[in-house]
Amino acid sequence: MANGIVLYTIAAVYLGISFIKDKHKTKAAVLSSWKMFRNVLPDLLAIMLFVGLTLSLLTPSLISSIIGENSGLPGMVYSTIIGSIAIVPSFIVFPLGHTLVENGAALPQVAVLMSTLMSVGLASLSMEQKTFGHRFAYARNVSALVMSLLFAFIIWVVMT
Amino acid sequence: MKQLKRYRFFLILLSGLFLMAFINQAVAAEAVQLTGKNILDMLILLPPIFILVGLLDQWVKKETLIRYMGEKSGIFGILFTVLLATAAAGPLYIAFPIAVLLLKKGASVRYIVFFLGAWSTVKLPVLVYEFTSFGLEFTLIHISFGLVFYYVTGILFEKMYSRQKLL
Structure with missing residues (x-):
């Protein structure tokens, strides 16, 4: 949680400077932060619970057995599908990926799983549509999917 | 009511969790623990980020x-x-x-x-x-x-x- 301390320190310093310079602006800033927080909270809680439920059902050993060394193209498809369900923060994704590799999962499959976990999310698609409109939301998810597959392909060529 | 509607996905998932608790307590407990930890991490991480964004908006x-x-x-x-x-x-x-x-x-x-x-x-x-x-x-x-x-x-x-x- 060291990076939390850094973030809090930076935020506190800027908030302090802002308060000294202009109380009204600072009040407006805090108010808009609160509004933003309140707006994402329902979706955030839902996605978090969804991820928790999914991860408790799909244990690392189960995933590893699906996307093992010899899983080939089907393994690639499975990891892409699992990864595209929900967006998971990177501080959960990398430890999970590490556990999977240690349990015998193949590296390209883990690469596509991690990359889609961080960038492609059907669970947050409605939230994304509300923000950017559905055409942009779909296009962004598709582009992230393409990126994840190409990335896994490069890993497959270079590292296996 | 409007507030409640925004939480409908969360509430649906929550009932899913309760359902799971009847079927398999160990899995449900694991889900609660994972979700709780993630929500806590998020609640710690978000306030300073949103404060900075709010300040950026104003200044x-x-x-x-x-x-x-x-x-x-x-x-x-x-x-x-x-x-x-x-x-x-x-x-x-x-x-x-x-x-x-x-x-x-x-x-x-x-x-x-x-x-x-x-x-x-x-x-x-x-x-x-x-x-x-x-x-x-x-x-x-x-x-x-x-x-x-x-x-x-x-x-x-x-x-x-x-x-x-x-x-």
Whole structure:
């Protein structure tokens, strides 16, 4: 949680400077932060619970057995599908990926799983549509999917 | 009632959790523990990020942001966007409201797409973890390919979507 301390320190310093310079602006800033927080909270809680439920059902050993060394193209498809369900923060994704590799999962499959976990999310698609409109939301998810597959392909060529 | 409606997905999932508790208590307990830890991490991480974004909203003028992330910001725009996207922590959907704010302040579509891509690819706080678990080669391929890919995607999206349409 060291990076939390850094973030809090930076935020506190800027908030302090802002308060000294202009109380009204600072009040407006805090108010808009609160509004933003309140707006994402329902979706955030839902996605978090969804991820928790999914991860408790799909244990690392189960995933590893699906996307093992010899899983080939089907393994690639499975990891892409699992990864595209929900967006998971990177501080959960990398430890999970590490556990999977240690349990015998193949590296390209883990690469596509991690990359889609961080960038492609059907669970947050409605939230994304509300923000950017559905055409942009779909296009962004598709582009992230393409990126994840190409990335896994490069890993497959270079590292296996 | 309106407030409650916004929580409907959460409530549906919550009832799913209760259902699971009847079927298999161990799995349900695991789900509660995982979810609780993630929510706690998030609640700790989010306030300073949103405070900084709120301050940016109040203090950074439109003209200034256009210079940093506008259509003609060039290499400086790339550097600024990468710095902004990789320094912040949290999952991608946290970046959505931030991206909207940047768009409103005059950032171009190219840098917004690049911002979202960079956010989902590189995170400075977890970079060390990626490097130690997967090695230098893996990390370098991931970062450099991801950034180049999303910059090109940004150029492409800029031709397809206008700023006004996205807002």
